[in-house]
Amino acid sequence: MLNTLSAGVLPFICLVIVFFAMAKKIDIFDAFLSGAKDGLKTLFGILPALVGLIAAITMFRTSGALEFLTKLLSPITKPLGIPGEIMPLALLRPVSGSGALAIVSDLLKTSGPDSFVGRVASVVMGSTETTFYTLAVYYGSVNIKNSRYTVPAALLADLTGLLVGTYVCYVFFNV
Amino acid sequence: MMGYIWGGMIIAAFCFGAVNGQLEAVAQSALTGAENAVTMALGLLGMMCFWSGMLEIAKRAGLTEKLARLIRPLTKLLFPKLSASSPAVTAMVMNMTANFLGLSNAATPLGLAAMAELDKINPHKGTASDEMCMFVVINTASISLIPTTVITLRAAAGSQDPFGILVPVWICSVTAVIIGVIAAKLLARRDRGRYL
Structure with missing residues (x-):
């Protein structure tokens, strides 16, 4: 049931958008093209970062360093039930969006998109943001030097995303 | 910040690669990684364009x-x-x-x-x-x-x-x-x- 719901959302949203826009007599194809062009620009904009990061992460994994890091963190992850492979993603997520994307794509490739690890990585990636980047851009724009409690509150939200993401996957994909 | 993380990953890769006798594989993986990045970006391209286009319609409407x-x-x-x-x-x-x-x-x-x-x-x-x-x-x-x-x-x-x-x-x-x-x-x- 939930899977049908999930799969039906995207076409439904497209339908609503197109219907609504046509009712408003907007040149929808022109709007579509200009948006699609922006999408193209965004993707090519992050491509150099992705090449650098995915290359570095692949090297990091091949050398055995990733496995070492995962083992090193296992005293924290094991009792919490978090798959160890997720930790590099959890650590990099608040710092770099393209870095996190690189790790997710590597994880989906090595563990498989429908494996438990693959699903947790997808959920964590989809439900969190690049915390420190947002912080720097927003506060930098109005010269705020003292961000008070923003960092602890934001990181607590990220941690919640990691834990809830893991547990929701346990429930949804009955592992 | 990102510079340190990225540099650290590459340095760690070479150190661990040397210890584990995997140096050649590490060097090779830099090439495959770079290639994978492009494949991945191409895979994303269609959906990214389509969805951005849809969203632009939503915005204008x-x-x-x-x-x-x-x-x-x-x-x-x-x-x-x-x-x-x-x-x-x-x-x-x-x-x-x-x-x-x-x-x-x-x-x-x-x-x-x-x-x-x-x-x-x-x-x-x-x-x-x-x-x-x-x-x-x-x-x-x-x-x-x-x-x-x-x-x-x-x-x-x-x-x-x-x-x-x-x-x-x-x-x-x-x-x-x-x-x-x-x-x-x-x-x-x-x-x-x-x-x-």
Whole structure:
């Protein structure tokens, strides 16, 4: 049931958008093209970062360093039930969006998109943001030097995303 | 910051590679990694264009304003000191709506406009006000309707069920935002005496 719901959302949203826009007599194809062009620009904009990061992460994994890091963190992850492979993603997520994307794509490739690890990585990636980047851009724009409690509150939200993401996957994909 | 992480990964890769006798494989993996990045970007390209196009239609049709009207009542709870019709709240509501729809290109300028409005009414310049903290915390968490990038990545990796993560993502992001908001509220109460 939930899977049908999930799969039906995207076409439904497209339908609503197109219907609504046509009712408003907007040149929808022109709007579509200009948006699609922006999408193209965004993707090519992050491509150099992705090449650098995915290359570095692949090297990091091949050398055995990733496995070492995962083992090193296992005293924290094991009792919490978090798959160890997720930790590099959890650590990099608040710092770099393209870095996190690189790790997710590597994880989906090595563990498989429908494996438990693959699903947790997808959920964590989809439900969190690049915390420190947002912080720097927003506060930098109005010269705020003292961000008070923003960092602890934001990181607590990220941690919640990691834990809830893991547990929701346990429930949804009955592992 | 990113420079150190990236450099650290490469240095660690060579050190571990040397110890494990995997140097050649490590060097080789730099090439495959770079190639994989391009394959992945190409896999994302179609969906990225399609979805950005759809969102642009939604934006031009005024769907953002429509949705923003639904979010507005929430601001009473999040920013009790601001009036719901103030320019700061208007900008923040538009920013949250744009984020929700996944219009990240539109969301950032709206967010910066909101920060500028909030700074006008901030009595302690250089120090974040409670409203700023709350707004930034909400922005660092993410509630989005469709996490297109992840879904596309999953499909490109051969998933049988690329959309299966959608409901888990919603549950997870809503919980994370709620926890962030509660934490911000509690922490604001804690140092109320210092910044009034």
